Amino acid sequence: MKVKPxxxxxxxxxxxxxxxxxxxxxxxxxxxxxxRDQQMHELPEWQELRTLASQIKEHTLAxxxxxxxxxxxxxxxxGIHVHWAADGAEHNRIVGEILEKHGxxxxxxxxxxxxxxxxxxxxxxxxxxxxxxxxxxxxxxxxDNQMPSHIVVPAVxxxxxxxxxxxxxHYHTDPNDDDPQSLAxxxxxxxxxxxxxxxxxMTGGNFLVAETGTFVVCTNxxxxxxxxxxxxxxIATLGIERLVPRMADLGVFVRMLSRSALGSPxxxxxxxxxGPQDGSEMHVxxxxxxxxxxxxMEDFWTSLKCIRCGACMNTCPxxxxxxxxxxxxxxxxxxxxxxxPTFNERKYSTLPFASTMNxxxxxxxxxxxxxxxxxxxxxxxxxxxxxLPFVKREVMHMAGRLMGQPKLYRAAISGTxxxxxxxxRFALYNWLNPWGKNxxxxxxxxxxxxxxxxxxxxxxxxxxxxx
Amino acid sequence: MSGTGVRMKIGLFVPCxxxxxxxxxxxxxxxxxxKLGQDVEYPLDQTCCGQPMANSGCNxxxxxxxxxxxxxxxxYDAIVMPSGSCAHHVKDNFDAIPQTxxxxxxxxxxxxxxxxxxxxxxxxxxxxxxxxHKVGLHNSCGTLRxxxxxxMSELGEPFFSKPMDLLSKVRGISFAxxxxxxxxxxxxxxxxxxxxxxxxxxxxxxxxxxxxAGAEYIVSADTSCMMHQQGCxxxxxxxxxxxxxxxxxxxxRA
Numbered sequence: 001m002k003v004k005p006x007x008x009x010x011x012x013x014x015x016x017x018x019x020x021x022x023x024x025x026x027x028x029x030x031x032x033x034x035x036r037d038q039q040m041h042e043l044p045e046w047q048e049l050r051t052l053a054s055q056i057k058e059h060t061l062a063x064x065x066x067x068x069x070x071x072x073x074x075x076x077x078x079g080i081h082v083h084w085a086a087d088g089a090e091h092n093r094i095v096g097e098i099l100e101k102h103g104x105x106x107x108x109x110x111x112x113x114x115x116x117x118x119x120x121x122x123x124x125x126x127x128x129x130x131x132x133x134x135x136x137x138x139x140x141x142x143x144d145n146q147m148p149s150h151i152v153v154p155a156v157x158x159x160x161x162x163x164x165x166x167x168x169x170h171y172h173t174d175p176n177d178d179d180p181q182s183l184a185x186x187x188x189x190x191x192x193x194x195x196x197x198x199x200x201x202m203t204g205g206n207f208l209v210a211e212t213g214t215f216v217v218c219t220n221x222x223x224x225x226x227x228x229x230x231x232x233x234x235i236a237t238l239g240i241e242r243l244v245p246r247m248a249d250l251g252v253f254v255r256m257l258s259r260s261a262l263g264s265p266x267x268x269x270x271x272x273x274x275g276p277q278d279g280s281e282m283h284v285x286x287x288x289x290x291x292x293x294x295x296x297m298e299d300f301w302t303s304l305k306c307i308r309c310g311a312c313m314n315t316c317p318x319x320x321x322x323x324x325x326x327x328x329x330x331x332x333x334x335x336x337x338x339x340x341p342t343f344n345e346r347k348y349s350t351l352p353f354a355s356t357m358n359x360x361x362x363x364x365x366x367x368x369x370x371x372x373x374x375x376x377x378x379x380x381x382x383x384x385x386x387x388l389p390f391v392k393r394e395v396m397h398m399a400g401r402l403m404g405q406p407k408l409y410r411a412a413i414s415g416t417x418x419x420x421x422x423x424x425r426f427a428l429y430n431w432l433n434p435w436g437k438n439x440x441x442x443x444x445x446x447x448x449x450x451x452x453x454x455x456x457x458x459x460x461x462x463x464x465x466x467x
Numbered sequence: 468m469s470g471t472g473v474r475m476k477i478g479l480f481v482p483c484x485x486x487x488x489x490x491x492x493x494x495x496x497x498x499x500x501x502k503l504g505q506d507v508e509y510p511l512d513q514t515c516c517g518q519p520m521a522n523s524g525c526n527x528x529x530x531x532x533x534x535x536x537x538x539x540x541x542x543y544d545a546i547v548m549p550s551g552s553c554a555h556h557v558k559d560n561f562d563a564i565p566q567t568x569x570x571x572x573x574x575x576x577x578x579x580x581x582x583x584x585x586x587x588x589x590x591x592x593x594x595x596x597x598x599x600h601k602v603g604l605h606n607s608c609g610t611l612r613x614x615x616x617x618x619m620s621e622l623g624e625p626f627f628s629k630p631m632d633l634l635s636k637v638r639g640i641s642f643a644x645x646x647x648x649x650x651x652x653x654x655x656x657x658x659x660x661x662x663x664x665x666x667x668x669x670x671x672x673x674x675x676x677x678x679x680a681g682a683e684y685i686v687s688a689d690t691s692c693m694m695h696q697q698g699c700x701x702x703x704x705x706x707x708x709x710x711x712x713x714x715x716x717x718x719x720r721a
């Protein structure tokens with residue numbers, strides 16, 4: 001059976017109907033965008049930093065094999081075990097084997113989009129490993145059996161009463177106590193014993209540094225540091241595009257990451273992992289999972305520059321009003337809409353159309369990814385690959401034909417028989433029907449501009465010529 | 468009046484939805500350019516610039532419209548249109564047909580009305596214009612982020628606004644300051660029907676923002692955005708009116 005494309009429009013419609021959630025979601029993320037703007041205004045060199053960041057990433061991507069090998073060699077010198085995973089299945093197998101070798105039954109982990117890509121929890125749990133997310137938002141999503149709806153704030157589509165209900169179900173707390181502090185406290189009480197007793201810890205990572213063979217994890221809750229250091233076995237999973245060549249390059253990105261994401265100057269914790277602690281083990285799994293393929297796509301390879309700050313999501317007026325889950329993918333929002341089709345073109349064929357192509361995303365992107373232009377290009381690719389809904393394709397084909405023939409077009413505008421005979425009018429009208437669901441139609445006018453011009457300019461001109 | 472004394476042979480493009488639903492905007496554009504001493508013609512065989520097809524990914528289906536556009540407009544010094552998104556398409560994406568010298572001429576000399584008045588004619592006064600109302604300016608994303616007729620909030624660049632420069636020369640006009648001046652209104656072409664719910668919600672948020680800021684009118688260089696916003700405002704009962712910038716500059720009082 002063919003995969004069905006994600007129905008973003010329908011999911012978004014459901015999200016919009018719930019006004020309290022919609023309003024909070026829109027305003028919370030808009031607030032992040034405002035805070036990001038304030039940070040930008042405080043750094044006169046902001047645009048220069050964006051250019052530098054973009055150049056560093058493009059250079060790294062253009063020389064990816066060399067830098068990856070450099071990273072591997074240096075990481076090994078630091079006593080880190082380095083693994084290579086071509087895809088999600090291989091990643092999960094590698095992680096599974098490490099855990100099995102150490103007899104791990106309980107794994108604590110911090111947020112990692114790559115493990116979401118790989119569906120790692122679903123792989124490990126049937127194999128007897130209990131996985132506990134330690135990031136608050138990610139834990140909420142895990143308990144609710146949902147994907148993260150945002151790459152930085154995974155549960156931003158929820159309100160505190162939702163969390164109170166969820167915690168009551170899992171932690172047996174008061175379902176009516178939706179005070180954020182007591183909810184955070186409940187999570188802490190539930191998480192700390194698990195952290196202390198865990199057999200292994202897992203983290204994602206924001207940056208790999210080739211020249212030092214080290215990696216950097218940025219968080220605001222400190223949970224990654226606990227996950228990495230408490231159990232004595234640390235596995236870090238990172239996409240191969242997370243690389244920067246030198247330690248000196250890192251400053252550019254660390255300055256931009258949290259400013260773009262949350263509008264704070266830096267994350268609370270910016271931890272450099274340089275090697276295992278005495279008596280413990282450290283593993284890094286470098287994951288490809290489609291990245292090499294993407295690197296070869298002329299129009300889309302620069303999407304690999306992404307540092308996962310989520311600024312494009314915060315500014316996106318469509319994302320803010322549809323919620324991350326409506327994208328039906330690990331990566332939502334503008335960046336998701338240009339990355340997801342590289343994982344499954346049919347399934348995510350609708351996402352590049354879930355955009356007005358207003359371009360705000362490209363403007364806030366700290367690494368200058370031309371997101372809205374890639375959305376435009378994806379639409380072409382998807383049309384060429386026949387991934388557009390039949391009706392839309394037909395309507396565009398009809399419209400294209402009509403617009404090339406002035407006489408037929410005039411006839412259609414004035415609604416005469418000539419046009420009706422040629423155009424399957426019902427298809428066009430049915431397709432346009434949704435316009436009126438929440439909107440009035442434009443008011444009818446007595447005369448088109450075309451007809452006015454003929455009457456008021458051509459006739460008078462002719463008269464002038466005759467005289 | 469024109470600050471340069473330039474007189475050009477201008478081809479006027481009136482987009483399909485203006486032709487059919489907002490002829491006043493087309494008339495105002497024509498009269499305004501005539502008042503400014505320009506030699507304006509409206510080629511009768513024009514239809515569309517190809518944007519709806521191209522934006523939907525169906526670039527091949529845009530070829531006939533683009534070819535016809537070039538046939539109609541290649542003979543003019545400048546092609547002017549009261550639509551930012553159409554101008555953006557012609558300038559930046561018009562590639563369904565081979566790029567001949569004629570096509571390149573057309574693309575290079577296509578202007579959205581505001582940028583034409585501001586940058587080419589450098590108009591410094593509209594002595595006939597008076598609009599004693601508080602207006603909220605809506606910059607379409609095409610004019611703002613593609614044609615760059617105003618500064619963009621995301622970039623933190625020094626403030627500038629070509630449409631506001633022009634409107635400031637109109638007697639009696641004042642401006643409302645919406646909370647999210649750069650936010651897209653949600654029209655987005657076919658997006659308005661394929662993503663109806665999001666589109667309409669963005670539209671109603673947009674008109675409320677202007678209304679709450681005290682705007683009596685929303686004024687824009689893009690009728691397509693306003694057609695959508697007007698539909699949303701009327702359905703939601705937001706009392707606000709809409710007018711194209713060409714009409715104000717041409718002397719409309721209300």
